[in-house]
Amino acid sequence: MRTQGCSLLRRAQDQDRVLEMDDYEGPQARWCPGCGDHSILAATERLLKNEQIAPEETVVVSGIGCSGRFPHHIDTYGFHAIHGRALPVATGVKLHRPDLNVFAVMGDGDCISIGAGHWIHATRYNADMVAMMFDNHIYGLTKKQTSPTTPQGYATNTQPHGTYLPPMNPLTATLGVSNVSFVAQTAEWVPQHLNATLEAAHHHEGFSFVRILQRCPHYTSEMFLDAVRDPDRIELLVHPDGVEAGGGLSEIYEHRRRHDPSDLDFARRLAEKEGTDAERIRLGVYYRDESRPVYDRIRSVPRRSAEERVQTLEEELDRHAV
Amino acid sequence: MPPQSTTPRSARSTSVPTEGETLRTDHHTVEVVSDSGEGAQTCGRIFGTVSARMGNGVWSVEIIPAEIEPPARTPAGASGNRIRLGSEEVTNWGDYSDLVVAFNEQVLLSRHRLGVLADDATILIEEMWAEDDDEEVREAWDAAMEELAQADYRIIRVPMEEECLEVVEDPRKGKNMFVLGLLAHLYERDTDLIEDAITRKFAHKADAITESNIALLHRGLDWAEENLPFRIEVPPTADEGEKVVMNGNQAVALGTVAAGFELASMYPITPASSISHYLGRIFEDYGGILHQAEDEIAAAGVALGASFSGKPAVTFTSGPGVALKTEFLGLAIMTETPLVLVDVQRGGPSTGLPTRVEQSDLLASLYGQPGDAPHVVIAPATIEDCFHAMVTARRIAETFRAVVMILSDANLGRGVQPFPRPEPEVAWQGSPPDQSAVPEDKPPYDWNERTGLSQRFVPGQAGGQFSATGLAHDEESVVAYDYDLNQHASEMRSRKLAVLQSTLTPPEVHGEDSGDLLVVGWGSTKGAIEEAVDRAREEGLSVSSLHLTFLSPLPPGLGEIFGRFDRVMTAEINYSDDPDAPYITEENRRRGQLATLLRSTTLVDVDSWSRVLTEPLRPMQVHGAIRDRLLDESRAATTGGNG
Ligand SMILES: Cc1ncc(C[n+]2csc(CCOP(=O)(O)OP(=O)(O)O)c2C)c(N)n1
Ligand code: SF4
Ligand SMILES: [Mg+2]
Numbered sequence: 001m002r003t004q005g006c007s008l009l010r011r012a013q014d015q016d017r018v019l020e021m022d023d024y025e026g027p028q029a030r031w032c033p034g035c036g037d038h039s040i041l042a043a044t045e046r047l048l049k050n051e052q053i054a055p056e057e058t059v060v061v062s063g064i065g066c067s068g069r070f071p072h073h074i075d076t077y078g079f080h081a082i083h084g085r086a087l088p089v090a091t092g093v094k095l096h097r098p099d100l101n102v103f104a105v106m107g108d109g110d111c112i113s114i115g116a117g118h119w120i121h122a123t124r125y126n127a128d129m130v131a132m133m134f135d136n137h138i139y140g141l142t143k144k145q146t147s148p149t150t151p152q153g154y155a156t157n158t159q160p161h162g163t164y165l166p167p168m169n170p171l172t173a174t175l176g177v178s179n180v181s182f183v184a185q186t187a188e189w190v191p192q193h194l195n196a197t198l199e200a201a202h203h204h205e206g207f208s209f210v211r212i213l214q215r216c217p218h219y220t221s222e223m224f225l226d227a228v229r230d231p232d233r234i235e236l237l238v239h240p241d242g243v244e245a246g247g248g249l250s251e252i253y254e255h256r257r258r259h260d261p262s263d264l265d266f267a268r269r270l271a272e273k274e275g276t277d278a279e280r281i282r283l284g285v286y287y288r289d290e291s292r293p294v295y296d297r298i299r300s301v302p303r304r305s306a307e308e309r310v311q312t313l314e315e316e317l318d319r320h321a322v
Numbered sequence: 323m324p325p326q327s328t329t330p331r332s333a334r335s336t337s338v339p340t341e342g343e344t345l346r347t348d349h350h351t352v353e354v355v356s357d358s359g360e361g362a363q364t365c366g367r368i369f370g371t372v373s374a375r376m377g378n379g380v381w382s383v384e385i386i387p388a389e390i391e392p393p394a395r396t397p398a399g400a401s402g403n404r405i406r407l408g409s410e411e412v413t414n415w416g417d418y419s420d421l422v423v424a425f426n427e428q429v430l431l432s433r434h435r436l437g438v439l440a441d442d443a444t445i446l447i448e449e450m451w452a453e454d455d456d457e458e459v460r461e462a463w464d465a466a467m468e469e470l471a472q473a474d475y476r477i478i479r480v481p482m483e484e485e486c487l488e489v490v491e492d493p494r495k496g497k498n499m500f501v502l503g504l505l506a507h508l509y510e511r512d513t514d515l516i517e518d519a520i521t522r523k524f525a526h527k528a529d530a531i532t533e534s535n536i537a538l539l540h541r542g543l544d545w546a547e548e549n550l551p552f553r554i555e556v557p558p559t560a561d562e563g564e565k566v567v568m569n570g571n572q573a574v575a576l577g578t579v580a581a582g583f584e585l586a587s588m589y590p591i592t593p594a595s596s597i598s599h600y601l602g603r604i605f606e607d608y609g610g611i612l613h614q615a616e617d618e619i620a621a622a623g624v625a626l627g628a629s630f631s632g633k634p635a636v637t638f639t640s641g642p643g644v645a646l647k648t649e650f651l652g653l654a655i656m657t658e659t660p661l662v663l664v665d666v667q668r669g670g671p672s673t674g675l676p677t678r679v680e681q682s683d684l685l686a687s688l689y690g691q692p693g694d695a696p697h698v699v700i701a702p703a704t705i706e707d708c709f710h711a712m713v714t715a716r717r718i719a720e721t722f723r724a725v726v727m728i729l730s731d732a733n734l735g736r737g738v739q740p741f742p743r744p745e746p747e748v749a750w751q752g753s754p755p756d757q758s759a760v761p762e763d764k765p766p767y768d769w770n771e772r773t774g775l776s777q778r779f780v781p782g783q784a785g786g787q788f789s790a791t792g793l794a795h796d797e798e799s800v801v802a803y804d805y806d807l808n809q810h811a812s813e814m815r816s817r818k819l820a821v822l823q824s825t826l827t828p829p830e831v832h833g834e835d836s837g838d839l840l841v842v843g844w845g846s847t848k849g850a851i852e853e854a855v856d857r858a859r860e861e862g863l864s865v866s867s868l869h870l871t872f873l874s875p876l877p878p879g880l881g882e883i884f885g886r887f888d889r890v891m892t893a894e895i896n897y898s899d900d901p902d903a904p905y906i907t908e909e910n911r912r913r914g915q916l917a918t919l920l921r922s923t924t925l926v927d928v929d930s931w932s933r934v935l936t937e938p939l940r941p942m943q944v945h946g947a948i949r950d951r952l953l954d955e956s957r958a959a960t961t962g963g964n965g
Contacts, residue, residue: 059631072789078790079790080789092587097782310747320566320576
């Protein structure tokens with residue numbers, strides 16, 4: 001079920017205006033050649049174009065990291081904020097301006113290490129936005145330190161004898177938060193899937209958490225190599241309420257599992273196997289629930305004119321009159 | 323030598339009513355203390371409000387128990403209200419309490435031990451405990467009376483419980499109204515106004531409750547008439563115009579509305595929380611959103627995100643929360659996104675003294691952000707200021723694309739005072755965010771080369787798209803790798819403060835324009851300092867005072883004003899080394915925070931007197947410090963002068 005009504009409201013006001021890809025293009029991106037962030041940028045621009053969302057009605061908020069540079073490269077409003085704290089800023093935008101389309105862009109360290117508290121709570125607030133976590137399993141910008149998702153044993157600059165702990169699983173963690181409403185995983189090297197996932201995330205009203213597996217050729221060129229080369233290492237979760245294996249995906253990926261994203265228990269079980277069951281990476285919508293309270297919606301109050309506010313204030317002052 | 327010791331003893335000896343007489347005085351301080359839950363606070367609040375309505379100046383503070391659920395009859399449980407009445411406006415909580423009504427001897431002991439009672443205070447105490455069935459209670463009473471006998475109190479025993487039982491079955495509910503009756507008689511309060519206040523207070527309860535409370539009030543009035551051989555008259559001055567009465571946190575909450583804020587975010591922290599309790603109740607009626615975030619960092623982030631996308635937003639906190647918000651303040655300053663932060667200061671560092679009064683966040687507020695982070699800091703001096711500071715702050719934040727920090731404190735936050743009713747204007751609300759298209763090629767930081775000011779673009783404005791960034795950036799908000807650009811952008815951000823400063827007027831000197839000593843204060847201490855200066859001037863000392871509301875930028879003319887006095891000294895509620903303490907030299911002495919600031923900005927050898935006694939300044943303390951500086955010759959010689 002797609003909530004078209006809602007997203008229509010958020011389309012460009014001017015009906016005659018047809019938005020093209022270059023309406024969203026910002027200055028040349030400065031990521032390394034082959035960096036996965038390039039394809040996420042292209043997919044986001046494509047989403048905006050496909051949905052005909054006006055650039056001026058879109059705000060992309062990011063944290064700090066290679067991923068954090070994202071808003072500089074797209075011609076929407078952007079707020080390149082501070083490390084770990086894209087989500088509070090994005091929440092503030094959405095609370096004050098529910099009419100805007102809000103995207104939050106974070107790295108793995110950004111979102112689930114320094115920003116962990118905000119990530120958990122933003123999931124629970126369930127404000128209407130798309131939260132994209134660019135997961136390259138490493139700290140890119142600061143030069144190859146261990147991140148919470150770095151595989152155990154993997155040597156980094158801060159843990160050169162191999163990363164000590166098993167990685168965190170952002171999917172199970174997010175699925176464990178009360179009031180979670182949308183959790184998906186996709187990979188930037190499968191553009192059709194990335195596009196479809198961002199589209200589903202955008203159409204979901206609520207906090208759409210998308211973990212995007214992202215290659216960092218500069219520091220961890222071998223990290224996703226197997227999965228990139230061998231489609232056998234991927235399993236697609238398919239469902240009409242989630243993402244289907246369209247656009248030629250079914251020809252490439254023969255491992256497909258029908259998973260109803262309304263089934264939270266099973267979503268958690270599927271997510272649990274992530275990482276430990278190293279056999280296959282699952283891409284798709286794990287969970288989706290449109291019935292959860294959406295923070296910006298439940299907190300929305302009718303605006304008052306300046307005159308009304310002053311009038312009500314006078315009445316309040318009466319209560320303090322001596 | 324602590325300055326208190328040089329204060330004449332008479333300062334502790336106050337207005338003692340004599341037998342059979344009415345004492346006429348222009349100031350009297352009364353407190354009502356009970357176990358928590360016995361209603362001393364309600365009693366005090368009604369007494370304060372009625373006194374304000376009668377035209378008296380009033381400053382009241384709540385007496386808050388040290389624990390959440392203190393055991394009954396313990397010093398830690400003392401709860402109540404302290405009300406200072408005056409003929410004129412009362413600007414501070416005064417020195418000592420002159421009259422106390424206590425519901426048991428243990429809560430009275432707590433007040434005695436804290437040293438808040440005048441040496442010759444009059445005490446009205448519930449006497450039932452003397453004859454209690456429980457031997458331990460009787461013993462505790464005797465021990466307390468012995469301890470209290472060391473002071474010169476005049477203790478009057480009142481059969482409160484016995485009297486109340488004539489009216490109600492459960493005197494625990496209602497003793498406070500009997501006490502209100504005692505006070506109404508003693509201070510000749512208008513009974514109609516009190517009845518009116520009681521009726522309003524219990525409006526949502528059964529009529530019988532209002533009636534029995536009024537009956538208790540009259541029982542108290544009658545008992546006092548028959549048994550108390552004195553009265554106290556604090557003649558009110560003629561009423562000049564409409565007034566409202568509230569505490570500083572309520573004033574901040576209403577100021578938030580008056581200033582047109584639409585989003586406020588916070589994380590609970592004493593003593594700022596009550597701002598949000600009030601706003602939480604009323605803000606939605608104004609189309610406003612109060613967001614309780616997961617922590618103070620997020621609260622700042624939400625406010626910043628809201629500001630970025632529309633009207634400036636505000637976040638409320640206290641010291642530890644300011645520390646957490648610091649990185650976001652830097653981001654707001656770097657991106658020139660308006661943001662208002664209210665810090666209701668408490669004792670610090672760290673968790674410090676959550677409920678107590680201190681002014682120790684000044685330097686952290688000014689300089690606490692890593693990097694060069696010019697922003698505005700203002701400190702309301704009165705409860706009325708707390709209201710208007712919000713309006714000023716929102717306007718400055720918006721006009722200058724600036725961060726404005728407002729430094730209130732626990733003294734203002736919880737002090738209750740009547741003040742002229744504000745007359746909110748529609749213009750104060752500000753305009754809704756501009757959504758018109760941006761002319762082509764206009765950059766998001768189109769700095770005016772002279773002023774550093776630029777027009778802010780808000781999402782929704784076609785053609786205005788830019789990415790705000792905490793990285794050094796140029797006019798286009800493009801990340802700058804060019805060193806000259808960083809110099810230029812830093813100049814632009816800093817210049818705004820100078821422009822703001824150019825619009826300020828020099829502060830007014832209280833007292834003579836020149837003299838031997840100038841006492842400089844900031845924030846909530848204004849009333850106490852001015853009262854102290856007045857007392858010293860009456861003694862013939864040549865002293866004046868100056869109060870600063872703008873701390874960044876400082877107002878113009880300070881150096882010139884300072885130059886007219888032989889010596890300049892700040893009076894503050896933050897720590898400074900005593901010059902006579904071991905190891906302390908002129909070189910290593912840590913001075914009061916305002917003194918440190920003023921020395922660096924004016925190059926005047928500004929001295930400081932400060933205390934961290936966790937309470938508001940008492941005029942007598944400042945008075946003592948003034949005498950100390952002006953009368954103690956040896957001291958006068960060692961602390962540098964202006965020359
Ligand atoms: C408060 C703070 N601490 C540390 C940093 C340094 N820092 C910047 S980005 C980063 C980690 C980046 O890794 P990640 O979030 O995974 O993003 P990526 O670069 O991989 O996209 C760190 C530690 C910072 N900018 N701010
Ligand atoms: S370091 Fe890695 S993540 Fe960063 S831009 Fe280069 S490839 Fe991308
Ligand atoms: Mg990373």
